[in-house]
Every structure is written in structure tokens, then in C-alpha cells.
Amino acid sequence: MKEEIERLCQKHTDLSRKEINYIKQISLSLPFLADTEEADVFINCPCPSGDSVVVAQAKPRNASSAYRKYILGMFARRLNEPAVDRTLRLGCATRRMKALNQENVPVIQVATPIRYEGKTIGVLTYERFADGWEDGQPFHELFGGVGRNTECDAEKCAARTDWEWVVNCIEEGIILIDCKGFVIFRNAIARQLYKRLGYMEDILGQEYRNICLDKMDMEREAFTEELQMGRYSLRIRKIPDPMEGVSFAVFVSDVTHIKNQERELVLKSVAVQEMHHRVKNNLQTIVSLIRLQVRRIENLQAHELLEETADRIQTIATTHQLLAKKGIDWVSLQEVLGVIADNAIRANKPEQKEVSISVAGKDCMVNSNLATTIALVVNELIHNSLEHAFVGKTKGSIRIRTGKEMDLYGTVSVEDDGRGFDVSRPGHLGLNIVEVLVKEKLRGSLTIASNKNGTHTSFGFQI
Known part of the structure; x- marks a missing residue:
């Protein structure tokens, strides 16, 4: 398997030799993981094209495999295997996402990033059959009996058109979860936000534990926190029992632009601080040169004039010294x-x-x-x-x-x-x-x- 991994990585990826060797070490545990999890286990490595290639695979010996044959060297398309794509792009784990594998079999994927020296160089993926999914059946009807044969609170929630337009105008993602733990409502902002986070299918009807972003306990009380998912900064709030038929509501805000602005302000502060520090040093050098010249002048009037000039320059230097300490362009x-x-x-x-x-x-x-x-x-x-x-x-x-x-x-x-x-x-x-x-x-x-x-x-x- 090691030789095959090296061949595929050299042919289809930009990984370095050290990174390829690390992938080889990880691959040694695939058979054990496949048997332990009773799932197909893969290692996908990113290609320059944006897709990924399967460089290692192991089938479970004590459970059914979702694959008829080995697929080493095959490409995982971004649309077919969103969990792999999401994890490669964001560098964070993806739990229980639905996908179509390379043999067009519906599966459930769990993807974990493989990192080497801070860089995501691959994805360790577990796959199992998505039992009960019929051809043409919407993805959000796959889990927990939330589908055509089960009465779903989502239908009740969708009927509330008198207020739905309001929540779709709010610049915050809103998700409502029923007592069974399923998403019964999400507004347009939540739908778009989750799509940016790599959830290609609608989260409506899914179990919240599969799509929750903060790994929180379902019994957890009200809270507010911020977390980082790849390049996205999110603020999450949970409100228990907000209305009849709703176990809790989750509000998700994309605050990435705010965090980026904060980082830019920090960088600007450092740049301003350095600028004032250099100006202060240059002015003090000029003052020192003037005072050296003063010592060589015997004319009393010229001596006084140069001292006054040095004093004025020192005043400017003092102001820049204060600005350098503050790190901003404003001062008391x-x-x-x-x-x-x-x-x-x-x-x-x-x-x-x-x-x-x-x-x-x-x-x-x-x-x-x-x-x-x-x-x-x-x-x-x-x-x-x-x-x-x-x-x-x-x-x-x-x-x-x-x-x-x-x-x-x-x-x-x-x-x-x-x-x-x-x-x-x-x-x-x-x-x-x-x-x-x-x-x-x-x-x-x-x-x-x-x-x-x-x-x-x-x-x-x-x-």
C-alpha cells in the first residue's frame, strides 16, 4: 500500500516527501479502523484541481462494504462527496454528511482532517450505507423517520407564513429544533451559511447533532460563544424552549468580517506604533546633532537660537513618543x-x-x-x-x-x-x-x- 500511496501522491498532488511519508504512516491503521468502526475507511489527498484523490482504502471484514471493488486512484468530486471537500477546505471535522460515493451508492460520511505541521494534507473518511434512501428521495428525509411516512413538525412550522418573511430578513441564521432533536425550521440566512460551511444539502429535517457547529450537548442550557471553522468566525447563541413545539432555537452569525477588521486594526496599530517610534528616533538624532554643534559655537546669540530650535524639535519628538506607546494615531x-x-x-x-x-x-x-x-x-x-x-x-x-x-x-x-x-x-x-x-x-x-x-x-x- 505504501508504494501505491507514493505513486498516487506524486502523480496527482503537490504534497512534499515528508507529507507523503506522514500519509503512509497514517495508512497503516486503516484496516484496524475499518474493523473497529465497521465502515469503509479512506484517505483522500487534495489535488490542484480542487478535487481529491483516494490514495488508501480499507474495507471492514466483519460488516458489509458500500463498495464492490477497491477505488484507489479514483477522484472524489466536490459535489458528490461534500464531507471530504468541506474538511479539506475548512480544515475541520465533518460528521454524518450524506453523499454519493464513486459507485453511485448513497453513503453517510464522517471526515477528519489529517494535518502535518499545521497544514491539512489529507482527509481520513469513514463511510457506511445510507439505509432507507430511495432514488429521488430528498436528502433531508433520510434520517430519523423524518420523511414522507412520518408526520413532521417541519410542515407545521412551514405553514407559519405570517412571520416567516420576518426571520428571512434578519441578518442572522435561525434554526429551530423539535423535542426529537430534528431541525424543523431554518431561515434563508441559515441555509446560505451552512452551504458556505460545506453542507451542500438543506439542513431542514436533519438531526441537529449531525449539523451542530459547537459539539454541544443536546441538554445544554442557554449559552453564547464564538468559534472558528476554517476561515469563518461564527457567533452562536442557544435559547431553550422559545415557543410551543420547539425544544430550543439556535442563532448563528457570521462575524468573519468583524474579526478580519479587528486583525487589520491590530496590524495597523503595530504599523502606526512603529512609524511614530521611528520618527521619534530620527528627531532625537537631529536634536543630538544640533546640541553637538551648539558646543562648538562661541556666539551667545547663535547658541541660544540653536538651543531653542533643539527644544522645539524635542517637543515634536516627545509627542511621537507618546503616540508610539499608544500604538494608535490618536492621543490624550x-x-x-x-x-x-x-x-x-x-x-x-x-x-x-x-x-x-x-x-x-x-x-x-x-x-x-x-x-x-x-x-x-x-x-x-x-x-x-x-x-x-x-x-x-x-x-x-x-x-x-x-x-x-x-x-x-x-x-x-x-x-x-x-x-x-x-x-x-x-x-x-x-x-x-x-x-x-x-x-x-x-x-x-x-x-x-x-x-x-x-x-x-x-x-x-x-x-
């Missing part, structure tokens, strides 16, 4: 301003002066562009206060306050209790930078009021 405005305030105190605190900076008000989330611009503006305002407002004083305070109006408009104010300045005089470079950033980048307005008791500066921006 108060968190950004708190870090800016701490850095400003450490870098610019005048000697022998006690100056405190506080951040309060209504917080809001801002994107990276807004966060960077606002951080630059506030950094300039804090720097100006620390440098000019407290001359002749031993202590002082700077209060930063944030606000938000209807989630559309944000405000920031910076107020100190310093000596004030003449607002009408031509502005310092720092104030010129503030005015340009507020008007050009934030599309807002800047207000400055100052007297001998201090300076109050405020600006707004669109969130």
Missing part, C-alpha cells in the same frame, strides 16, 4: 501637554525660582497632526513665561487649561501670574511662531491678554 491632549510641561520645567527652569505648571480642564483626543502642532504652541508659550514672566520673582505658576465643545471644537489656554508685558509691542520670535501655527495649522484664533498680574493666552482648534 492633556497627556501630551503634561509631558511638555514636565520637559519645559526641567530644561528651562530659572535658577533659584520655584515655578509650578498644572494641566486641568476637559480632556479630548486629538490626532497626531493636531497633537504635534498644539504641543509646539504650548511649548513656546511655556518657554516665554519661564524666560520673561518671572524676572524679579522667586516663585510663580503656569496654569494650562483644556476645553471641548460638542466634540467638534477644542480650546487651550496658558496663564501665568508673572509680571506681564506690553501686547502692542512687536512680538518675540516665539510669539510669531505661535501666531503662525494657530492660524495656518490649527485654523483657529489666538487671544493674548496681559497686565501686571500676569498673561493669559488662549486659542482654539477643530477636533
